[in-house]
Amino acid sequence: MAAATGVELGAEKSYVVQSRLSILARTLGFGHVRDLMSEVVTGKTPGLQERVVDALLNKETFFFRHPETFEALRRHILPQIQASPGRSGPIRIWSAACSTGQEVYSIAMMLADAGLCQRDGDVEIMATDYSLSAIEQAMQGSYSQLEVSRGLPAPCLLRFFRQEGHRWLVAPWLRRNIRFVRSDLFSGMVLPGFFDVVFCRNVAIYFSDAGKERLYARVARSMTPGGYLLVGGTECASRHSSTLFQEQWKNVVYYRTKVGQ
Numbered sequence: 354m355a356a357a358t359g360v361e362l363g364a365e366k367s368y369v370v371q372s373r374l375s376i377l378a379r380t381l382g383f384g385h386v387r388d389l390m391s392e393v394v395t396g397k398t399p400g401l402q403e404r405v406v407d408a409l410l411n412k413e414t415f416f417f418r419h420p421e422t423f424e425a426l427r428r429h430i431l432p433q434i435q436a437s438p439g440r441s442g443p444i445r446i447w448s449a450a451c452s453t454g455q456e457v458y459s460i461a462m463m464l465a466d467a468g469l470c471q472r473d474g475d476v477e478i479m480a481t482d483y484s485l486s487a488i489e490q491a492m493q494g495s496y497s498q499l500e501v502s503r504g505l506p507a508p509c510l511l512r513f514f515r516q517e518g519h520r521w522l523v524a525p526w527l528r529r530n531i532r533f534v535r536s537d538l539f540s541g542m543v544l545p546g547f548f549d550v551v552f553c554r555n556v557a558i559y560f561s562d563a564g565k566e567r568l569y570a571r572v573a574r575s576m577t578p579g580g581y582l583l584v585g586g587t588e589c590a591s592r593h594s595s596t597l598f599q600e601q602w603k604n605v606v607y608y609r610t611k612v613g614q
């Protein structure tokens with residue numbers, strides 16, 4: 354698991370591992386987790402190891418998770434970016450480890466609320482995740498009633514989604530500036546340019562200290578000078594990076610690369 358994704362699963366997670374693998378074993382028709390793992394070891398079933406890694410990843414997410422972060426984007430970060438001297442071109446945002454997409458659509462809804470995302474090319478958003486199942490759902494922008502009931506205000510549901518059967522689908526116009534790519538944060542994937550804002554939340558917590566250093570080094574390299582990094586509530590990027598500096602707006606802590614770096 355750590356070799357594939359950098360995610361560390363310590364002994365204290367053994368219950369979680371067992372229960373996730375039991376569900377996968379049952380879904381794939383194996384009598385027992387033992388049988389599933391024996392099959393993985395043989396390497397005879399293409400893609401099986403990937404399914405196991407995917408099943409073990411924690412993909413927990415919901416709309417407007419930690420709403421203050423989105424408030425900071427809307428009221429503090431976007432105005433600062435828009436006011437920066439000599440700035441031109443689209444605002445570029447990366448949702449790194451976007452899971453099933455609730456984070457990136459929350460960003461897009463916030464941008465739409467600020468009058469952006471309305472026409473082609475005023476923003477460019479990239480959303481990446483290691484998990485194939487997660488990125489596929491993110492790409493489809495299709496959510497259950499339970500998923501939309503987690504964090505999504507009713508006016509947003511009505512404005513940005515339409516119902517189709519039991520699912521809620523994100524409006525195509527909100528999706529059109531978002532590019533979804535399945536990608537490992539540690540891979541050498543070349544990112545298309547630099548980002549003004551990076552959301553990298555609730556993923557570093559699963560990495561070792563060395564993994565966190567590698568992650569934040571990569572993120573910092575992908576940011577514009579003076580770019581903004583938003584992390585999860587319990588994460589601290591500046592502890593694992595010498596190029597990211599902590600700032601705060603209200604009670605939201607965020608990180609920036611040096612201007613002119």
Ligand SMILES: C[S@@+](CC[C@H](N)C(=O)[O-])C[C@H]1O[C@@H](n2cnc3c(N)ncnc32)[C@H](O)[C@@H]1O
Binds near residue numbers: 415555
């Ligand atoms: C707990 S979710 C967080 C989702 C979202 N950022 C949020 O805060 O709600 C963590 C995500 O990180 C992804 N992930 C874990 N290791 C990864 C790696 N090495 N590369 C890319 N994504 C990874 C998982 O697939 C999962 O979707």
